Amino acid sequence: MSLTKADIEQLQPELAGKNPRTILKAALNHFDNIAISFSGAEDVVLIDLVHQLGKKITVFTLDTGRLHSDTYRFLEEVQKHYQIDLEVLSPDNLALEKMVAEKGLFSFYDEGHKECCGIRKIAPLRRKLATVEAWITGQRKDQSLDTRQNISEIEVDAAFSTDEHTLVKFNPLANWTSVQVWDYIEAYQVPYNPLHEQGFKSIGCEPCTRPTRPNQHEREGRWWWEDGGKKECGLHAKNS
Numbered sequence: 001m002s003l004t005k006a007d008i009e010q011l012q013p014e015l016a017g018k019n020p021r022t023i024l025k026a027a028l029n030h031f032d033n034i035a036i037s038f039s040g041a042e043d044v045v046l047i048d049l050v051h052q053l054g055k056k057i058t059v060f061t062l063d064t065g066r067l068h069s070d071t072y073r074f075l076e077e078v079q080k081h082y083q084i085d086l087e088v089l090s091p092d093n094l095a096l097e098k099m100v101a102e103k104g105l106f107s108f109y110d111e112g113h114k115e116c117c118g119i120r121k122i123a124p125l126r127r128k129l130a131t132v133e134a135w136i137t138g139q140r141k142d143q144s145l146d147t148r149q150n151i152s153e154i155e156v157d158a159a160f161s162t163d164e165h166t167l168v169k170f171n172p173l174a175n176w177t178s179v180q181v182w183d184y185i186e187a188y189q190v191p192y193n194p195l196h197e198q199g200f201k202s203i204g205c206e207p208c209t210r211p212t213r214p215n216q217h218e219r220e221g222r223w224w225w226e227d228g229g230k231k232e233c234g235l236h237a238k239n240s
Helices: 005-015 020-030 041-052 069-082 093-103 114-129 178-187 194-198
Strands: 034-037 058-062 086-089 134-136 154-156 168-170
Touching: 005 020, 005 154, 020 041, 020 134, 020 154, 020 168, 034 041, 041 069, 041 178, 058 114, 069 086, 069 194, 086 114, 093 114
Parallel strands: 034 058, 034 134, 058 086, 134 168
Antiparallel strands: 154 168
């Protein structure tokens, strides 16, 4: 089943403020061709919730080639724990080789992360999202006061929709806090990345992620050399 923009506008107030299970049920009831994007703690909570609902869903992840070794082991652990077929998306090798040959491996420190993220993350994601009708993300409003405060439980994905393909995006954890996510992880013994125990709150590529200090916001550990309004890789920016 597909939803029109009018359908989505009607669903927005119905799902506003609802708990993640209710939002996930709505997503799975309306779409068969739907996928979960998996990388961090929030996404495993979503996988666990779908598992508890007794549903199967496509789960994919972006392998940028620059992830921490702990993250790669974490991806494997989640795949085995939930007995899922994890679809791993990789960047286009020619585009990547061209950028590295021309600018080196760390050009983002001088030029910003947009080009590198565009090749390693956005392009593979765009290819995947062109094949589904909807996707589910672990975005939370409190992850960024600058860029995510206005996300909805359901929305048309402005970043990846085209004239020919309207992509629907569900954010079941939009109204949860980090504390609620970790309470769930503890209560249900959900696997998590061991880097969280080393002070990493938000985990991306190894060169672009560092631990945060006490009382620092979780996004302060991402692209720390750039200002707060740029702390998005492009996966969600246009929707925020």
